Amino acid sequence: MARSGRRDGANERDHRIRPAAGRPARVLAHIGCRALCVRTTWFRAVSPLYGKASVTKKRTGEPWISAADYGRLLPPFSVNLLVRNIETSLRFYREVLGAFVHYADVDFGALKIGGAEVQLHADHAYDAHPWYPRLAGGEARGLGAELRLLGLDPESIEERARRLGVKVLKPVTERGHGWREVMVEDPDGYVWAVGMLSEPEKAR
Template identity: 45%
Template structure:
């Protein structure tokens, strides 16, 4: 496995280190999904190979999000694999929200790569400017920045 932060721990050690809430996405092509995360979401690749990746979103050096990608083949005995569609988007009904990422810049990067933009950047009444972008597996990423406080 490659790593941007030195040697990645063993699967057992990494698994034991996880806390709180985790996100793991089953993807058809891990390295293609890593490219999307790096190019559009500006994610840091902690480790990645054809079967598994760990990605992070940092703002001012602070880790705000970490998620995993697994190739379908790594889920050979997992009951979730049987529920996945063979074709089409996988993430229907779920929003993966990445805060403190400029939605205008992310959409510009997505359009350059010809990724699907579901919703252009817009100011929302809940105090965020956000955009909706589909990754290559059909997962919907909502990227946003807080709006300045009014008067």
């Protein structure tokens, strides 16, 4: 079921994972500080990353907007993560990092975390991609990359992560590059380093 509500005073709509059945709905999507009302009329199964029309879908019904329309709304830089299970990942991103979910189904999620636009694709949606055999083989994900995000309270994130049993790689620390940050790992092994600017005298 969908749950509508406000967050931080913004009139946004939070879509839980659900089959998008019934008539297409008018949705208000806040992407990159731009709002666009879109009436969904149809959807092609086209990956926004590599354009194949043969990606595997498990959802029923129609998504919020077409892949092409969504791609046009994205900022110049965004993050796309391949995950084993969308619902499991969403729990982490909502409850630990405080993500706002523009839309989610069993194949795909569109999130905003702080000022960053993040996409989640289930592994099965990439079964025609050269990465898929390595994903299916259980190869480690995310090693060597830090997803760094400024503007989130690290103490709150560490507290939520520990309460929910999420792996904390490094507790809140004042770092020499001027951030007070925490490092947490999502269910698929992607590492987020999030925090605030340090007070100048505390940076070391």
